[in-house]
Amino acid sequence: MADPLFERAAIVGAGLIGASLARALRKAGAVKSLIAYDKDPAAAARAKEIGVVDEAAKDFAAAAANADLIVIAAPVGAIDALCRDVNDHARDGALVIDVGSVKGAVAEAAAQLRADIAFVPCHPVAGTEQSGPDAGFAELFDDRWCIITPLDRQDDAYKAAVDKARTLWERVGAHVEFMDPAHHDLALAVTSHLPHLIAFTLVGAADDVESVAQAEVVKYSAGGFRDFTRIAASDPVMWRDVFLKNREAVLEVLGRFSEELAVMQRAIRWGDGEALEKAFTRGRSLRRAIVEAGQETAKPNFGRDKKGH
Amino acid sequence: MADPLFERAAIVGAGLIGASLARALRKAGAVKSLIAYDKDPAAAARAKEIGVVDEAAKDFAAAAANADLIVIAAPVGAIDALCRDVNDHARDGALVIDVGSVKGAVAEAAAQLRADIAFVPCHPVAGTEQSGPDAGFAELFDDRWCIITPLDRQDDAYKAAVDKARTLWERVGAHVEFMDPAHHDLALAVTSHLPHLIAFTLVGAADDVESVAQAEVVKYSAGGFRDFTRIAASDPVMWRDVFLKNREAVLEVLGRFSEELAVMQRAIRWGDGEALEKAFTRGRSLRRAIVEAGQETAKPNFGRDKKGH
Numbered sequence: 001m002a003d004p005l006f007e008r009a010a011i012v013g014a015g016l017i018g019a020s021l022a023r024a025l026r027k028a029g030a031v032k033s034l035i036a037y038d039k040d041p042a043a044a045a046r047a048k049e050i051g052v053v054d055e056a057a058k059d060f061a062a063a064a065a066n067a068d069l070i071v072i073a074a075p076v077g078a079i080d081a082l083c084r085d086v087n088d089h090a091r092d093g094a095l096v097i098d099v100g101s102v103k104g105a106v107a108e109a110a111a112q113l114r115a116d117i118a119f120v121p122c123h124p125v126a127g128t129e130q131s132g133p134d135a136g137f138a139e140l141f142d143d144r145w146c147i148i149t150p151l152d153r154q155d156d157a158y159k160a161a162v163d164k165a166r167t168l169w170e171r172v173g174a175h176v177e178f179m180d181p182a183h184h185d186l187a188l189a190v191t192s193h194l195p196h197l198i199a200f201t202l203v204g205a206a207d208d209v210e211s212v213a214q215a216e217v218v219k220y221s222a223g224g225f226r227d228f229t230r231i232a233a234s235d236p237v238m239w240r241d242v243f244l245k246n247r248e249a250v251l252e253v254l255g256r257f258s259e260e261l262a263v264m265q266r267a268i269r270w271g272d273g274e275a276l277e278k279a280f281t282r283g284r285s286l287r288r289a290i291v292e293a294g295q296e297t298a299k300p301n302f303g304r305d306k307k308g309h
Numbered sequence: 310m311a312d313p314l315f316e317r318a319a320i321v322g323a324g325l326i327g328a329s330l331a332r333a334l335r336k337a338g339a340v341k342s343l344i345a346y347d348k349d350p351a352a353a354a355r356a357k358e359i360g361v362v363d364e365a366a367k368d369f370a371a372a373a374a375n376a377d378l379i380v381i382a383a384p385v386g387a388i389d390a391l392c393r394d395v396n397d398h399a400r401d402g403a404l405v406i407d408v409g410s411v412k413g414a415v416a417e418a419a420a421q422l423r424a425d426i427a428f429v430p431c432h433p434v435a436g437t438e439q440s441g442p443d444a445g446f447a448e449l450f451d452d453r454w455c456i457i458t459p460l461d462r463q464d465d466a467y468k469a470a471v472d473k474a475r476t477l478w479e480r481v482g483a484h485v486e487f488m489d490p491a492h493h494d495l496a497l498a499v500t501s502h503l504p505h506l507i508a509f510t511l512v513g514a515a516d517d518v519e520s521v522a523q524a525e526v527v528k529y530s531a532g533g534f535r536d537f538t539r540i541a542a543s544d545p546v547m548w549r550d551v552f553l554k555n556r557e558a559v560l561e562v563l564g565r566f567s568e569e570l571a572v573m574q575r576a577i578r579w580g581d582g583e584a585l586e587k588a589f590t591r592g593r594s595l596r597r598a599i600v601e602a603g604q605e606t607a608k609p610n611f612g613r614d615k616k617g618h
Contacts, residue, residue, distance in 0.1 A: 192532025223501025
């Protein structure tokens with residue numbers, strides 16, 4: 001076991017990601033003690049009860065006192081208020097990271113921070129459709145990518161903090177990539193935000209076809225629909241905030257998607273089988289690349305069916 | 310082991326579904342012998358080589374000779390030509406079933422059949438993203454629904470044939486539901502055809518955002534995108550035919566989806582967090598219902614990640 005990186009980590013937001021990172025940091029021996037704060041006191045208490053952290057804090061100030069690492073793991077809509085809390089309560093020289101799915105808005109919020117605080121915006125591209133402290137597990141970040149979008153600061157203290165954040169993520173099994181916030185927000189709009197929007201929308205649209213009962217949607221969901229329901233079961237508040245905070249990039253990629261969908265619609269209307277077959281052929285190579293990169297299982301149906309081979 | 314239902318089954322189309330049904334029928338002791346025909350001779354030869362069937366036929370006539378069951382498991386675009394083959398070569402009184410994902414077009418094609426042939430249109434709502442005889446496995450239909458859309462025939466011989474088809478599907482583990490073809494085509498447009506169209510389109514659109522490299526799409530696909538690539542890796546020819554043969558129903562549900570998507574787009578543009586959160590809340594209950602119905606795993610991330618709990 002390597003040496004601890006931090007004496008005391010404050011986990012702000014005891015949800016899936018906060019609880020997973022707490023477990024992972026402890027498992028890696030990267031922190032000596034852990035304290036959780038959540039605006040829902042029951043979540044922090046639960047995190048303590050199941051051993052995710054050592055203590056539950058009654059407020060942000062109690063969590064931040066003496067913490068040399070603060071992890072902000074709350075919906076990204078709370079980032080401005082939490083940066084004010086950091087300014088008011090973080091100890092001198094604390095390393096602060098967040099785990100939000102949007103990074104441009106986080107960089108803007110961080111501009112108000114005290115100069116002694118090293119804030120390193122991070123986005124571990126990992127998760128499940130589940131929420132809350134009980135959903136967390138230490139292996140969530142294994143072989144996943146964590147994107148760091150450093151602030152525009154050139155001082156040595158900040159560079160050292162970025163290095164330390166990188167080491168933190170590597171200790172919990174992630175691969176680290178650096179990126180500017182605008183590119184992050186566009187790339188993730190493509191690979192995460194648009195897919196979630198589409199899944200939420202498809203699930204809603206299925207509810208609206210009056211002549212097809214929900215019981216039928218459930219029964220015949222193995223035809224493809226069930227795949228979409230996984231990410232459509234994700235935390236509604238977290239995702240609301242993602243779309244509010246990454247509006248421009250999401251609208252941009254949504255525009256591309258809608259154009260492509262209109263092309264498909266026309267091909268169906270006009271019976272253009274050649275165009276359809278050509279468009280449908282692109283999926284296989286991309287999936288193969290994702291499997292080869294270790295980001296997906298090669299098993300049919302994700303290996304989820306009880307008796308699949 | 311129950312008694313065999315058939316002496317000799319001809320499997321026309323040695324792909325995922327044909328090979329799976331052949332394996333399942335044999336495992337259930339429902340047939341005494343199996344012969345495969347595929348317009349690609351290599352597929353039929355492969356099915357024989359790996360023990361899916363006893364014999365590979367050189368043409369449709371050789372497969373159909375002496376078969377009391379003919380299973381049409383080819384892309385639905387071939388249904389007219391295959392009904393002509395059935396007329397020319399099926400033995401007197403043969404039971405013929407298909408497994409196509411569209412049923413209105415199949416009923417129309419069946420209108421040309423000889424009166425002595427009992428054609429029972431079937432759609433087992435099961436599959437994986439893989440193709441070909443090697444992808445087949447006997448358990449594919451376990452706990453899945455098979456929809457039968459009987460032709461408009463009231464004679465006793467036909468009713469007995471429908472009963473026999475029902476027994477066949479139950480013997481391989483499926484639950485059977487009866488439906489009229491138009492309702493089938495609408496219900497499956499919702500639960501299968503639209504999801505596939507959306508997945509194919511999203512994968513194509515991701516390719517088209519020039520400033521985001523495909524390598525990035527691959528790396529960060531765990532953010533949600535990878536879920537869509539499973540069904541977008543499905544057989545392009547099979548799916549081309551589905552959209553050509555179920556045009557009206559697909560365009561209808563696609564219109565609903567596009568409207569819903571426009572509503573979401575406006576909510577994002579105007580920063581309407583309340584509307585987004587409300588829309589996003591619908592996904593969880595539907596997923597729970599699908600899990601409870603045994604059509605989906607309850608494990609996070611489909612249980613697919615190496616070290617998830």
